[in-house]
Amino acid sequence: xxxxxxxxxxxxxxxxxxxxxxxxxxxxxxxxxxxxxxxxxxxxxxxxxxxxxxxxxxxxxxxxxxxxxxxxxxxxxxxxxxxxxxxxxxxxxxxxxxxxxxxxxxxxxxxxxxxxxxxxxxxxxxxxxxxxxxxxxxxxxxxxxxxxxxxxxxxxxxxxxxxxxxxxxxxxxxxxxxxxxxxxxxxxxxxxxxxxxxxxxxxxxxxxxxxxxxxxxxxxxxxxxxxxxxxxxxxxxxxxxxxxxxxxxxxxxxxxxxxxxxxxxxxxxxxxxxxxxxxxxxxxxxxxxxxxxxxxxx
Numbered sequence: 001x002x003x004x005x006x007x008x009x010x011x012x013x014x015x016x017x018x019x020x021x022x023x024x025x026x027x028x029x030x031x032x033x034x035x036x037x038x039x040x041x042x043x044x045x046x047x048x049x050x051x052x053x054x055x056x057x058x059x060x061x062x063x064x065x066x067x068x069x070x071x072x073x074x075x076x077x078x079x080x081x082x083x084x085x086x087x088x089x090x091x092x093x094x095x096x097x098x099x100x101x102x103x104x105x106x107x108x109x110x111x112x113x114x115x116x117x118x119x120x121x122x123x124x125x126x127x128x129x130x131x132x133x134x135x136x137x138x139x140x141x142x143x144x145x146x147x148x149x150x151x152x153x154x155x156x157x158x159x160x161x162x163x164x165x166x167x168x169x170x171x172x173x174x175x176x177x178x179x180x181x182x183x184x185x186x187x188x189x190x191x192x193x194x195x196x197x198x199x200x201x202x203x204x205x206x207x208x209x210x211x212x213x214x215x216x217x218x219x220x221x222x223x224x225x226x227x228x229x230x231x232x233x234x235x236x237x238x239x240x241x242x243x244x245x246x247x248x249x250x251x252x253x254x255x256x257x258x259x260x261x262x263x264x265x266x267x268x269x270x271x272x273x274x275x276x277x278x279x280x281x282x283x284x285x286x287x288x289x290x291x292x293x294x295x296x297x298x
Contacts, residue, residue, distance in 0.1 A: 011081030110288030
């Protein structure tokens with residue numbers, strides 16, 4: 001059976017799947033991401049490919065990766081939780097190890113491409129995807145293609161400066177003030193006597209149980225997200241705005257963001273701004289990586 005090997009490189013795990021050309025999974029799994037360097041990583045990828053090549057006629061290898069991926073050269077710039085993938089030609093190295101035609105695309109871009117191919121944006125040509133997690137990232141998509149920017153930083157929405165502090169403006173970026181990490185930190189800072197630091201789900205649970213600190217932090221969180229989304233709508237004017245990341249699976253998050261967006265309308269700001277959740281969850285990066293491969297010239 002002809003199929004494609006698809007890999008999503010994460011800081012903790014490498015997820016993989018064997019997919020057909022319509023993104024149906026034939027096999028999937030995950031392995032711990034090696035911590036001891038590039039050679040261990042390449043060996044892990046090689047073994048995954050070899051194990052699956054025994055059962056499938058693999059036509060290529062599609063990879064989703066963190067970092068500023070240059071899809072033309074195969075180099076990954078920027079920084080991530082996996083330092084050894086940066087500054088080397090990953091496409092060539094992996095192709096040499098596996099013998100498969102290989103493509104690599106940024107993980108946030110993969111998530112956006114998945115939505116345009118088979119998900120929430122398949123009916124529109126121009127949309128943005130905002131991924132909310134430890135920081136805030138995303139992608140701008142036009143005619144099923146990523147708008148990368150002159151320095152490959154298109155869609156780095158989290159770097160927008162949102163506050164009015166002239167003395168330390170870089171401490172007021174959208175990522176530092178409206179990410180899931182910022183939400184958790186806001187609650188932790190107001191409860192210094194807790195023995196254990198909270199996580200994102202803890203904050204939502206506390207708010208549901210009536211904790212006023214968590215409720216206020218969430219209220220601020222939604223307002224800051226709405227302000228950033230408002231700015232992006234007026235600066236980029238996409239047909240759709242999709243929200244990805246772990247919190248996007250919570251319906252109350254989407255509803256609360258849209259509620260805050262409604263409050264930003266007036267006689268001048270008349271656009272009906274609304275966000276939707278991404279349809280693909282944990283498989284988004286895999287599906288988007290496959291789409292990138294199928295539409296690449298290697």
